[in-house]
Amino acid sequence: MTTTGVPSTTPGFSDPDSSSPGFSGPGEPGQLGDSIRRSGLKVTAPRLAVLRALDDSPHTSAERLFALVRIELPGTSLQAVYGVLAAFTSAGLTRRIEPSGSPALYERRVGDNHHHVICSSCAAVRDVDCAVGEAPCLEPNDAAGFVVHAAEVTFWGLCPDCQAATA
Amino acid sequence: MTTTGVPSTTPGFSDPDSSSPGFSGPGEPGQLGDSIRRSGLKVTAPRLAVLRALDDSPHTSAERLFALVRIELPGTSLQAVYGVLAAFTSAGLTRRIEPSGSPALYERRVGDNHHHVICSSCAAVRDVDCAVGEAPCLEPNDAAGFVVHAAEVTFWGLCPDCQAATA
DNA sequence: TGAATTGTTTTGAGGAAATCAAGACAACTG
DNA sequence: CAGTTGTCTTGATTTCCTCAAAACAATTCA
Numbered sequence A, B: 001m002t003t004t005g006v007p008s009t010t011p012g013f014s015d016p017d018s019s020s021p022g023f024s025g026p027g028e029p030g031q032l033g034d035s036i037r038r039s040g041l042k043v044t045a046p047r048l049a050v051l052r053a054l055d056d057s058p059h060t061s062a063e064r065l066f067a068l069v070r071i072e073l074p075g076t077s078l079q080a081v082y083g084v085l086a087a088f089t090s091a092g093l094t095r096r097i098e099p100s101g102s103p104a105l106y107e108r109r110v111g112d113n114h115h116h117v118i119c120s121s122c123a124a125v126r127d128v129d130c131a132v133g134e135a136p137c138l139e140p141n142d143a144a145g146f147v148v149h150a151a152e153v154t155f156w157g158l159c160p161d162c163q164a165a166t167a
Numbered sequence C: 001t002g003a004a005t006t007g008t009t010t011t012g013a014g015g016a017a018a019t020c021a022a023g024a025c026a027a028c029t030g
Numbered sequence D: 001c002a003g004t005t006g007t008c009t010t011g012a013t014t015t016c017c018t019c020a021a022a023a024c025a026a027t028t029c030a
Helices: A030-038 A045-056 A062-072 A078-090 A160-166 B030-038 B045-056 B062-072 B078-090 B160-166
Strands: A095-097 A105-107 A115-119 A125-128 A147-158 B095-097 B105-107 B115-119 B125-128 B147-158
Touching: A030 A045, A045 A062, A045 A078, A062 A078, A078 A095, A078 A105, A147 A160, B030 B045, B045 B062, B045 B078, B062 B078, B078 B095, B078 B105, B147 B160
Parallel strands: A115 A147, B115 B147
Antiparallel strands: A095 A105, A115 A125, A147 B147, B095 B105, B115 B125
């Protein structure tokens, strides 16, 4: 029951927490539980399930996470997933991105300034460590007097699969 | 799957014209009407009104454009505005951006690869001609095998007014 | 260990943004 | 000026997300 047979498209990133798949009750140790506790949040089954699903499938919508979570935790409500994600995101445990034309996606990779490349055809998402220099675009020539504190870069293109399908 | 929100690469950006405020009927000449006709679209009162409103207020939502249009054209429906914007955007006459936490915004400035800086506090939007080199970030080191054809950059910060209000 | 406290989840309603569909209507063509 | 084609109006619908109240569970403290 470690893996749920989820259509995973997991790229390189993963937490060095591979085991402890089941929820063994309150006081649950394990690295997932610890990271939740460390953020000042209570450890619950829905939260562990969402975090585990996000490890398997980064860049995933609330609705899809809901479907994944329900496989192992059928009683979970969609609103619970939204609640978990809101709590995680405001605690800095997850990051939320909102690509054009897509519902919000969530990822566990936080705290580094990475960006995303999205397939215009199939909406696949991959992480991109931004290229030029160290923080490209973070210093626009003329920001109209704004004090800039973040830059968000989204690349649009064709993923390898869709390139092959087109050719 | 649509490609909604992907930055348009359509050339043909026409300079804003401030004159010809009224709609004088079919066959309406004027620069606004011309640019609509040149895009292969019929010239109608709602379309002229939307285009004019976008000249006055760039980076504006459909709902707000609806309010603006209704001032001079009270019979116009919200769906008409959505229709006009969809037609304009797919014809390359306008560009649609979707900042996180905001409804879609539309602008007439198309065909150049410019970006945006948005105030985290008041949501004000300004154009930014991206800085480093000519097309920064357009060549990520490792795009996971994607063929990248567009890069979208959003800067987040504090606008001059909100800086003053904070100080 | 067991009750108190606090935070989380469930349940149900609701709202904002955008889309779809059918018929009425207006702009361009010849 | 009539025909053709595309646009607009009207109304319903979908998707994504939030709010609120009450049931409930995780942690804390006696």
